[in-house]
Amino acid sequence: MIKDLLHSAPSLLNFGIYFGLAVLLLFVVLGFVTYGILSERKIMGFMQLRVGPNQIGGKWGLLQTVADVLKLLIKEDTIPKKADRPLYILAPVIAFAPAFMVLATLPFTEAFQFADIGVGLLYYVAISGISTIGIVTAGWASNNKYSLIGGMRAAAQMISYEIPLVMSLVGIVLLTGSLNLNDIVAVQEKVWFIFLQPIAFIIFMIASVAELNRVPFDLPEAESELVAGYHVEYSGFRWAFFMLSEYVYMFAMATLTTVLFLGGWNSIPFLDFIPAAIWFGLKFSAVFYLLVWIRVTFPRVRADQLMEFGWKVLLPVALANIFLTAIIKEIVSLF
Structure with a gap:
């Protein structure tokens, strides 16, 4: 699908598509990192018979790693x-x-x-x-x-x-x-x-x-x-x-x-x-x-x-x- 789209597009549009896909991939990876860390903490908590992050962002602590990222950016x-x-x-x-x-x-x-x-x-x-x-x-x-x-x-x-x-x-x-x-x-x-x-x-x-x-x-x-x-x-x-x-x-x-x-x-x-x-x-x-x-x-x-x-x-x-x-x-x- 992506390959066909790139082959059929003009060169300038082709560059724009590549750039857009790169930005999309970056956001996907950043999303994985954010909630991958949360998942890792939850899995570790399960294996060690403890709760893990559960305070920020509701019952599951969904905003815990988001808060961590914001903290690091302003330090x-x-x-x-x-x-x-x-x-x-x-x-x-x-x-x-x-x-x-x-x-x-x-x-x-x-x-x-x-x-x-x-x-x-x-x-x-x-x-x-x-x-x-x-x-x-x-x-x-x-x-x-x-x-x-x-x-x-x-x-x-x-x-x-x-x-x-x-x-x-x-x-x-x-x-x-x-x-x-x-x-x-x-x-x-x-x-x-x-x-x-x-x-x-x-x-x-x-x-x-x-x-x-x-x-x-x-x-x-x-x-x-x-x-x-x-x-x-x-x-x-x-x-x-x-x-x-x-x-x-x-x-x-x-x-x-x-x-x-x-x-x-x-x-x-x-x-x-x-x-x-x-x-x-x-x-x-x-x-x-x-x-x-x-x-x-x-x-x-x-x-x-x-x-x-x-x-x-x-x-x-x-x-x-x-x-x-x-x-x-x-x-x-x-x-």
Whole structure:
């Protein structure tokens, strides 16, 4: 639908449509972040046998995160005297911009995708790693030892877990023969890749949690060790940009997991009457719930445990999965 509209429109109108869709996507993502945080708090409250937000905005606390956003926007913006001012100001933008850029190639349904490029999976992997530069820059520019340690941890963590994350996707590429996300969804029309690549799914989920800097891999912002980590010197809307980046990536990662392993918008047999958008939403919500469940369940690991697990466990298992997938595919092709 969107593709046909863009192809038939004149160039100037085409630009206007793209701009309008980008603004629409921004509002959708901001809405997700606002009520995704509220949903996370409610789920955590349910799992920990407590109520969660329930005061602002009626019984369910629907305006709690809206109030939090307003509070952050009007808080005093302070910049440390000895900070590297240009880099300090630029760091939150560097962290957020790639988070929004990766959404451009993610297909939400067959008719709703902003840019269908042939290497959408490669584009996501390449762009998503840029956010770490913003975190490292924030740690360095703050001229604070705690911030710098948090930034260095983020860089080490990204390098350590980006490799097994990419390796876990090689099996899917071998089975589909394409880096196009739409092709990957189409191949899963009958069988989802979570059943054909269960090891890759587990590795991908673990590595994606590490990429998101969430518990149990939130070493870059470990409050008990680094006060607040790389953003300890940030306040107000600049601090909000870092949190916004984290939750936008959470939105993107849940979407990518749905596309790669849960068949995207494909329905279960005999339930084809349910619209594709609802199928996608249900799968997306299940992944989001899983990410929150992991946060509530596991304690933070030590830095040495984090590195050892990435290099000594995830990477060898990911390589073994590629080898096993290639052998099985070759055996199946012979018959």
